[in-house]
Amino acid sequence: MKGRVIKSTGSWYTVMVENQHVQARLKGKFKQDDLKLTNPIAVGDWVEMEEELGQATAVIRSILPRENYIIRKSTRKQHFSHIIASNLDQAMLLVTMEQPRTSFGFIDRFLVSTESFRIPALLVVNKMDLYGSTEKGKKWLKELHEIYEPLGYQVIEISAEEDRDLPQKFQDLLKDKSTLISGHSGVGKSTLLNRLVPQAAQPTKQVSKFSSKGVHTTTFAELFELPAGGDIIDTPGIKEFGILDIEENELSHYFPEMRAYLGQCKFHNCRHVNEPGCMVMQKLEEGLIHPSRYTSYLNILHEEDTHR
Numbered sequence: 001m002k003g004r005v006i007k008s009t010g011s012w013y014t015v016m017v018e019n020q021h022v023q024a025r026l027k028g029k030f031k032q033d034d035l036k037l038t039n040p041i042a043v044g045d046w047v048e049m050e051e052e053l054g055q056a057t058a059v060i061r062s063i064l065p066r067e068n069y070i071i072r073k074s075t076r077k078q079h080f081s082h083i084i085a086s087n088l089d090q091a092m093l094l095v096t097m098e099q100p101r102t103s104f105g106f107i108d109r110f111l112v113s114t115e116s117f118r119i120p121a122l123l124v125v126n127k128m129d130l131y132g133s134t135e136k137g138k139k140w141l142k143e144l145h146e147i148y149e150p151l152g153y154q155v156i157e158i159s160a161e162e163d164r165d166l167p168q169k170f171q172d173l174l175k176d177k178s179t180l181i182s183g184h185s186g187v188g189k190s191t192l193l194n195r196l197v198p199q200a201a202q203p204t205k206q207v208s209k210f211s212s213k214g215v216h217t218t219t220f221a222e223l224f225e226l227p228a229g230g231d232i233i234d235t236p237g238i239k240e241f242g243i244l245d246i247e248e249n250e251l252s253h254y255f256p257e258m259r260a261y262l263g264q265c266k267f268h269n270c271r272h273v274n275e276p277g278c279m280v281m282q283k284l285e286e287g288l289i290h291p292s293r294y295t296s297y298l299n300i301l302h303e304e305d306t307h308r
Helices: 104-116 135-151 168-174 189-196 279-285 291-306
Strands: 002-008 012-017 020-026 046-051 058-063 069-073 081-086 090-095 121-125 154-157 178-182 222-225 231-234
Touching: 012 046, 012 058, 020 046, 069 104, 081 178, 090 104, 104 121, 104 135, 104 291, 121 135, 135 154, 154 168, 178 189, 189 231
Parallel strands: 020 058, 090 121, 090 178, 121 154, 178 231
Antiparallel strands: 002 012, 002 046, 002 222, 012 020, 046 058, 069 081, 222 231
């Protein structure tokens, strides 16, 4: 049997096989391209299985080659990684200005990860009903659009809680595609999912008034089919996005605005920090690279340096 993993609960997996759900388990260890993984199988994986004799369950024998995946450092086991989801057409980051706040640094780390795996990404601003009309909100939104849209990232504004109808433009972007949805706990992923897939019936909780942070309501990644075609992969909320080891001379490749000037620096191994004749530094001074994006680049570069 061949099917796609739609839910992982650790030891058991729900696999979709021709519109049927099959509970399957893993037997033995899987080698994963020398990666140390906390999860050998991820939601979105295509697998081959065999029925267990006399049982309604199956055993996963092999994982078919992945077209792509998004991976981050494990928060529990040092030197291990966790595949968030695989075989994606695009990744959506749900962001909010407040309750909880999504920093531009967090957005940039997510985008570096999607760029490194060549997965198109879009930014969806939620809770527009709460701050979309405030002066602070308008300023924050203006900056968000000004930073990311020139780089090719769509920025779409919604209110999953209040919108009677979600913007058609937004729904059209999801049609017939496999989309990962990610973001901090409390940004409204479960609320949005319930609007897109009513039968998902995901539990939702209010953001803590004490900490202004979200409460985890999603425990495991899970794939849901969209009524109009395509699917969406819901993931547990993440506090920080730990990027896997990236060579210092490759990091700028994953910033589109820096990638445009690669090969134009005086030195071929330029780190774009303080080297003479650096084209990236020149474009930063000319205002063609946004300061907040360059700050994110330096922060990630410094973090990678400390791990070497």
